[in-house]
Amino acid sequence: MKGLTIALDEIGGREAAALIRDGLLDDLMIDSDAPRPGTIYRGVAERPVKGQGGMFLRTPDGSAFLRQVKGLVPGQTLLVQVTGFAEPGKAIPVTQNILFKSRYAIVTPGKPGVNVSRQIKDDDAREAAMESAHEGFAEAPLPQEAGLILRSSCADAAPEEIAEDVVAMCRLAAHVLADEGREAEVLVEGDGPHALAWREWTEEADVDGDPGSFARQGVDEMVEDLRRPHVRLPGGFSMIIEPTSALVAVDVNTGGDTSPAAGLKANLAAMRDLPRQLRLRGLGGQIIVDPAPCPKKDRKQLEGLLRAGLKKEATESVLTGWTTLGLMEIQRKRDRQPLRDLLK
Known part of the structure; x- marks a missing residue:
């Protein structure tokens, strides 16, 4: 079967998404009980790790580990984002380089400037994407000292969709960056498989989101092979x-x-x-x-x-x-x- 199909379903009660390319399983995402990558915490510094240049942080989901912590002292609060999954018995990996990422736009705190993905080669498409972004700024401006990246998916997107995405990401970034809390807290939950499928699988595809889609599309058998x-x-x-x-x-x-x-x-x-x-x-x-x-x-x-x-x-x-x-x-x-x- 030629073409792309996205199936949205569950595996063992967990939310899951599958990308099928020309009849082969090309990607598979399954939710887990661990903190999702992209989750943003207000963390509290606890103790430095000598010799590694890192610091253990307290979060609502357990201990996190942050590298490159020059100037950070125990008790200090800071915003961090989950970068991956921790191995058993190890701390959650986090970074201070936070990104607010959606299908068409990425807000980049601390990195000002508005840029368009280099994968968009057509000058008219690049200009149209920039115009859509500035329309979004009129409703929700970028936070101070923050930048914006317009993703390659903007090439075939409607202007109003790009502007809507820019507005949503700018508002989310402004809300989080203005945080002044003092206790460990989850500020933004990372995207689950269905949201990630919409955000990352941007090629034109048939979407089967009804219950039982994995069985209909043969995903269950392909997962069994894995x-x-x-x-x-x-x-x-x-x-x-x-x-x-x-x-x-x-x-x-x-x-x-x-x-x-x-x-x-x-x-x-x-x-x-x-x-x-x-x-x-x-x-x-x-x-x-x-x-x-x-x-x-x-x-x-x-x-x-x-x-x-x-x-x-x-x-x-x-x-x-x-x-x-x-x-x-x-x-x-x-x-x-x-x-x-x-x-x-």
Whole structure:
């Protein structure tokens, strides 16, 4: 089935959203009990961490950890935003670089200026987006010392939709930035899967938001496949993806193909699909790939293909190189909870 479909439903009583591209599951978001990324707290500084340049903060959802805290003293209140999910037993990762993000606009406190996404190449579209933003400013001006980024989704949006989004984000930012409370509190709840789907999946797509959409669109079966470590690849090849407490291990196999080119073909198939698999499974941290037999002359080709795939990811992912044993090393930000934890 060609085209894009967005399905909005639930999995195990949790709100969930699925993006299906040409019949394949391309992205999957499932709500969890952990604080959502994007949540904004009024936090209270508690104690510094010597040697790490960080500070533990008190929040309503437990301890949070903030890096780069020069000048911050215990007892001081400050606004912070959740950047990802904490590993078991660790503090919530937060930042002071707060963003107020919606489908068309991002308000950036401390970074003044109005900018349009570089992905919008057409001059008329850029100018129309700027005009819509200024119409929004007439109703709700930007907070002092704050800026605005008009996202790439503005290219095909109606002017009134852009202006409405700008107004909403400016008002939210002004309200939060004016906060003068002294106790730990949640000021803005992060978006759930359905809101995130509207905000981030901006390509033209069919939307199935009625109950039972996952069953109708085949999402339930595709999610069931993600429970298994074994991933079937084109050409009869496969890879095994197994998270451990220290890292994520990926093993690429040639299957029954014993031809001289089998190793290269299996590795290329794995590199094409690996970013999608990591995204769907919610895996991050240190990722070690054990490729099929791979002479050094083939490494550059594999690196180029994988880097191109990782570059398209919204999650920060970096191919750091090869070990002396011929294993590929990837570092990926933990901005989602592992799927296996959500499907228990």
